[in-house]
Structure formats: structure tokens, C-alpha cells
Amino acid sequence: MMYTLLDAAVLRGGSAPVIHYVETDRPPVTVTADEFCAAVEATAAALYALGVRPRDLVVLAYTQNLESIFAFWGALRLGAIPSMFPTLTEKLDPDIYMRSMAELVRLSGVRAVLTTDAFAPRLAAVVGCDVFSSQALADAAAHGVPAPVYTPQPDEIAFLQHSSGTTGLQKGVALSHGAVLNQLDSYRDAVALDMHDVIVSWLPLYHDMGLIAGFMMPLTLGVPLVLMSPFDWVAHPALLLRAIHEYRGTLCWLPNFAYNHMARRIRQRDSDGLDLGSLRMVINCSEPVHDTSHRLFVERFAANGITLDQLKVSYAMAENTFAVTQTPVDQPARFDIVARAPLERERRAVPVAADDADAVVKVSCGPPIRGTSVRVLDADGQPLPERHVGELAVLSDCMLTGYYQRPDLNPFTPDGWYRTGDMGYMADGEVYIIGRIKDLIINAGKNVYPQDIEAIVNTVDGVRAGRAAAFGVYDEREGTELIAVVAEVATDEPDAQRQIAQRIKHTVAAQSTVTVSYVSLVDSQWLIKTSSGKINRAANRDKWLAERSAR
Amino acid sequence: MTDAANVRATLRAFILNDLIRDPDYPLADDEGIITGGLMDSFALAEFGVFVEKTYGVYIPDPDLTVARMDSLNLMVARVLRDL
Numbered sequence: 001m002m003y004t005l006l007d008a009a010v011l012r013g014g015s016a017p018v019i020h021y022v023e024t025d026r027p028p029v030t031v032t033a034d035e036f037c038a039a040v041e042a043t044a045a046a047l048y049a050l051g052v053r054p055r056d057l058v059v060l061a062y063t064q065n066l067e068s069i070f071a072f073w074g075a076l077r078l079g080a081i082p083s084m085f086p087t088l089t090e091k092l093d094p095d096i097y098m099r100s101m102a103e104l105v106r107l108s109g110v111r112a113v114l115t116t117d118a119f120a121p122r123l124a125a126v127v128g129c130d131v132f133s134s135q136a137l138a139d140a141a142a143h144g145v146p147a148p149v150y151t152p153q154p155d156e157i158a159f160l161q162h163s164s165g166t167t168g169l170q171k172g173v174a175l176s177h178g179a180v181l182n183q184l185d186s187y188r189d190a191v192a193l194d195m196h197d198v199i200v201s202w203l204p205l206y207h208d209m210g211l212i213a214g215f216m217m218p219l220t221l222g223v224p225l226v227l228m229s230p231f232d233w234v235a236h237p238a239l240l241l242r243a244i245h246e247y248r249g250t251l252c253w254l255p256n257f258a259y260n261h262m263a264r265r266i267r268q269r270d271s272d273g274l275d276l277g278s279l280r281m282v283i284n285c286s287e288p289v290h291d292t293s294h295r296l297f298v299e300r301f302a303a304n305g306i307t308l309d310q311l312k313v314s315y316a317m318a319e320n321t322f323a324v325t326q327t328p329v330d331q332p333a334r335f336d337i338v339a340r341a342p343l344e345r346e347r348r349a350v351p352v353a354a355d356d357a358d359a360v361v362k363v364s365c366g367p368p369i370r371g372t373s374v375r376v377l378d379a380d381g382q383p384l385p386e387r388h389v390g391e392l393a394v395l396s397d398c399m400l401t402g403y404y405q406r407p408d409l410n411p412f413t414p415d416g417w418y419r420t421g422d423m424g425y426m427a428d429g430e431v432y433i434i435g436r437i438k439d440l441i442i443n444a445g446k447n448v449y450p451q452d453i454e455a456i457v458n459t460v461d462g463v464r465a466g467r468a469a470a471f472g473v474y475d476e477r478e479g480t481e482l483i484a485v486v487a488e489v490a491t492d493e494p495d496a497q498r499q500i501a502q503r504i505k506h507t508v509a510a511q512s513t514v515t516v517s518y519v520s521l522v523d524s525q526w527l528i529k530t531s532s533g534k535i536n537r538a539a540n541r542d543k544w545l546a547e548r549s550a551r
Numbered sequence: 552m553t554d555a556a557n558v559r560a561t562l563r564a565f566i567l568n569d570l571i572r573d574p575d576y577p578l579a580d581d582e583g584i585i586t587g588g589l590m591d592s593f594a595l596a597e598f599g600v601f602v603e604k605t606y607g608v609y610i611p612d613p614d615l616t617v618a619r620m621d622s623l624n625l626m627v628a629r630v631l632r633d634l
Contacts (some may be wrong), residue, residue: 024612024613025612025613090585090586090617091585091586091587091588091591231592234591234592234593234595234596235592235593235595235596235612235615235616235617236595236596236612236615237596238612239612261593261596264597264600265593265596265597265599265600266596266600267599267600267603267609269609270612498575498576498577501573502576502577505588505589506587506588508588509587509588509589510588514591515588515589515590515591517572518572519573
């Protein structure tokens with residue numbers, strides 16, 4: 001029986017491999033449970049020697065690698081609260097990255113940031129807390145004594161999952177040991193996980209899908225994990241399929257864009273001869289699921305053993321630790337064929353024949369997992385009947401404790417439900433997602449707040465401050481939303497406009513984790529505002545799409 | 552046109568139309584396509600597919616990195632090496 005994450009299978013030791021870390025240009029590294037425990041103990045000892053104590057918040061800002069994994073579990077073992085963070089990449093402006101880290105340290109009371117040797121000195125000069133480099137940890141481990149035994153309580157916060165967004169919008173989702181274990185216990189049953197499974201993941205560990213499904217679950221429950229860096233995978237998508245073939249992977253979680261990316265950008269000779277028939281389930285999660293992406297994937301990799309039956313769906317969020325729903329093991333993801341007009345106008349999902357001119361295919365996310373209930377609410381918070389579209393609310397035994405050090409943000413309704421901000425409906429006990437209440441953009445599995453992008457665009461020379469709208473546009477080829485920006489400018493001179501557009505792309509890339517695909521520069525009459533004078537993203541998006549299709 | 556000029560023109564058109572989606576973009580030969588934020592590293596995989604399809608040149612994964620393929624100049628040189 002596990003009471004806290006320190007009862008995890010991986011911490012019991014043994015000679016069995018627990019992680020195979022694979023890379024494009026290096027031989028794989030296999031870590032046994034004994035080696036894992038030794039590395040975790042060494043990190044815990046080093047952190048203790050450096051002054052970190054139980055309940056201190058420790059931010060991990062590494063490139064995804066084994067070191068970041070040991071640091072996470074080392075902090076957990078010590079009783080500190082770890083949180084994985086995106087690393088600094090080539091395209092990001094280091095000053096902006098460090099400023100946002102400094103803000104996080106100040107607002108959340110971070111005790112220490114752990115990062116690479118190369119980055120530590122610069123970060124230490126900016127943030128108001130200790131910064132420990134890899135070398136500092138290694139030195140401290142060499143001279144340290146074992147960290148005192150720490151026995152957490154099940155309701156204590158184990159770690160934080162930081163949401164995306166700039167500092168003002170970013171929230172640390174605080175999860176207790178008990179919540180995480182409840183999620184893992186239910187989700188294990190939902191995917192019928194057993195000791196013969198092998199989980200293969202390229203997902204980032206600062207995101208719920210990567211952190212829980214592709215990291216905490218295998219290590220806690222004792223299932224081997226084959227892991228790689230997301231940066232490596234994005235540039236070399238065949239790496240994932242080679243790993244599945246090589247290690248006989250059985251489970252894999254992917255955001256929708258990944259199906260398109262692999263189908264379109266893996267060269268034939270890189271997939272020839274790979275056997276993917278070991279996969280029990282490939283689970284689509286983290287962004288709206290498109291049937292076309294599944295079909296594209298099956299068509300491309302049928303010769304490798306991929307069938308539609310393997311492709312499943314989960315609806316998940318950090319606030320519920322991870323999964324809310326899951327396609328059952330013994331059925332493929334269901335489809336609901338409904339009429340478009342009532343869905344859009346009356347917010348009702350009315351079934352129609354597949355050949356109806358107005359038919360639209362919705363892919364089911366499956367029923368709620370055990371211990372989690374889902375309701376559909378109207379604007380007044382009242383439950384709606386089946387096939388009526390409203391905001392989804394979740395109640396479970398694996399919900400967040402709260403947002404870390406943000407008592408001003410209460411995520412729950414008075415009766416304890418978490419309002420997700422997602423719009424959807426239920427039919428035959430299964431959940432279907434229609435969209436979002438807010439104008440959130442989901443680009444390649446990443447949540448992107450349009451206001452963050454607009455704030456960056458507003459600083460670009462030539463753009464009228466406060467006169468920009470950012471929104472997502474679904475792209476059939478990519479299987480995800482691309483980011484479009486419409487910005488008001490004073491000039492109509494083509495060369496000047498071109499330079500402004502270029503600056504917008506450069507600046508957004510340097511200051512955020514995304515790239516802008518479309519920039520439209522407009523005059524002062526173009527943008528649609530609400531009655532209160534605010535820029536109406538949805539209306540501007542519709543206008544932009546209409547003009548584009550008219551071209 | 553020489554081979555080199557042909558390859559450059561073809562790759563430039565590919566970058567502008569397929570990767571950046573802006574045919575009018577004034578791309579400089581040594582401009583960082585990924586480090587400059589015009590595209591994310593998906594472009595590397597897309598480039599690998601395009602070059603194989605167009606020229607029959609297979610660039611192995613370890614060569615498809617930001618450091619080696621960030622600009623038009625680097626891409627052209629890599630294709631010409633194996634053409």
C-alpha cells in the first residue's frame with residue numbers, strides 16, 4: 001500500500017531497469033532502480049547540505065535529462081516541493097527568461113533554482129534566491145551526509161505543476177501526495193496498466209501529460225520508462241518510433257499535433273522495418289482531438305502495425321493531477337456525428353446521419369475515470385442535461401490542493417467542483433469537448449494565453465500600443481492551432497510594414513515559447529472592439545478568417 | 552543556372568512557402584530561421600523530408616540540428632555536399 005510518493009516502486013531499489021534514456025546522437029543510457037535510488041539520495045544529501053529544508057520550494061530549470069529527473073525525486077525525498085520548469089532555448093531572449101524566473105521566485109517564495117553550470121552564474125545574478133549548478137550539487141553530494149529521513153503526510157503538497165503563461169497568469173498547481181496517488185491508482189485501472197507494460201515518452205516534464213503519464217506513473221507504479229528530450233523528438237520524430245520498436249513499448253501519450261508531425265515528417269526509410277505492433281494504446285491528449293489526425297497516422301504507419309483500435313483519447317488537466325476521462329481499453333475512441341447548426345446556435349449536440357451535409361464528427365474523450373465526476377454547467381452554474389453544451393466541471397479525489405501561494409485564486413465552486421473553462425457535452429456517459437470559454441490558444445499541446453502574445457506585440461516598434469489581437473487558427477496540415485496576430489500600424493508603406501511584421505515574429509519568438517505563423521497589419525478602422533472598447537478576439541478572428549477565405 | 556543557384560532558389564522557395572508561410576518575406580541567406588524565431592525546430596524534420604523527396608539526399612538525424620541547419624546558407628551547403 002502506498003501512502004505517499006516516497007513509497008514509490010522506484011525507491012524500493014533493485015536491479016531492474018527503470019529508465020532507458022534515448023538520444024539521437026548518443027547511445028542509450030539505462031538506469032536501474034538501485035542506480036536511481038543512489039542518485040536520488042545523493043541529490044537529497046546535496047540539497048540538504050546546501051541548506052534546502054523540507055517544505056522549501058525548489059524550481060528545476062534544466063534541459064530535460066536524467067539530472068533533472070534525479071533532482072525532482074531528490075527534492076521530493078528530502079521533503080522539499082519540486083517544480084519542473086521549461087529551460088532556456090536558443091530562440092528565447094535570456095534576459096526575458098531570467099526576469100520572469102526572478103518574478104516567479106519573488107511571488108512564490110522559491111528557496112532555490114537548480115540549473116545547468118552554464119546558466120547558473122547569470123541566473124544567480126538576477127534572482128533573489130540560491131541558484132545551484134550541477135557542479136555545486138555534485139560537490140555538495142561528495143561532502144554531504146545523507147539527508148534526514150522525511151515522512152510526509154498524504155495531504156501534504158508533493159510538488160507543483162506550473163501552468164503556462166507569463167508571470168501574472170502563471171499558477172503553481174499544488175498537488176498532494178494523496179491526490180497524485182489517487183490519480184495514479186484510478187488511471188492505472190483505466191489503462192489496465194500492468195508490469196508487462198513499457199511506457200515510451202518524448203513529452204516535456206513541465207507539462208501534466210509528460211509529468212504524470214510519462215514520468216510519475218511509471219516510476220511510482222514500477223513500469224519501465226523509455227524517455228527522450230522533446231527538443232530531440234521534435235527535430236527527429238522517428239526517434240520515438242525507434243524507441244517503441246526497440247523496447248517493445250506498449251503505451252504512449254501524444255498531443256494531437258504529434259500524429260500529424262510523425263505522419264508527415266518521418267521519412268519512409270526511417271520507419272521501414274519498425275514494428276509498432278507492441279503498442280496497446282496511443283493516447284491523444286492535451287489539445288482538441290481530430291479524427292483526421294488519427295486517420296493520417298494510421299494510413300502512414302499501417303505497415304508498421306498501427307491500427308485505429310490502438311488510438312485512444314484522454315481529457316486531462318493539471319488541476320485534476322492529470323486524466324479526467326479515458327477511452328476504455330476494450331474499445332476504440334467513439335465518434336459522435338452531430339449537426340453543426342444546432343451545435344453552434346443552440347449549443348445542442350443533435351445526432352445526424354454521417355452523410356448529412358451538416359454533419360460534424362466529434363471524437364469522444366471517453367468516460368470519467370474512477371473517482372472523478374464530470375458535470376456540464378450552464379452560465380449560472382446549473383447542471384445541464386445530456387447533449388447540451390456547457391462548461392465542464394470536475395469533482396474528484398485527485399484535485400489540486402490550491403494554487404500555490406495564491407489565496408486570491410479560489411479554483412473551486414462553493415460545493416467543491418473545479419470549473420475547467422472548457423466547453424463540452426456528455427452523451428452516453430462519455431465526454432466531448434467543443435472548445436474553451438476563454439480565448440486560450442492551444443498550439444502543439446501548449447496552452448498559450450493570447451494576452452501574453454498581445455503584450456509582447458504591443459512593445460514592438462511601429463505597432464500602436466494596445467491595438468493588437470492574437471488568436472489561434474486550426475491548421476489541418478499541422479493538426480493544431482497556429483498563432484495569428486492582427487496589429488494596428490500607422491504606416492501603409494509595404495517595406496515599413498514588412499519590417500514591422502518581421503519584428504513581431506522575432507520579438508514573440510524571443511520572449512515566448514511559441515512562434516507566430518501569421519501577421520496581418522491593419523489600419524485604425526479594422527479591429528473590432530467590444531462595447532467597453534476592448535479588442536474582441538473572437539470577432540477579429542472570424543473577420544480575419546472571412547477575409548482570408550475570400551482571397 | 553548552376554546547381555548551387557538552383558538549389559538555393561528551390562530551398563528559398565520551400566522555406567518561404569512551406570515553413571514561414573510568407574512568400575514575400577525578405578529572407579537573408581545567413582538569417583537564423585529557427586534561432587530567429589521564424590520557425591520552430593519542426594522545420595528540421597520538414598526540411599529532411601523535403602530534401603529527400605526533391606533531391607534524393609538523405610540527411611541523417613544527427614545532422615538535422617539547429618546548429619547545422621539554421622540558415623539558408625547552411626541548408627544549401629549540406630544539400631550540395633551530397634548532391
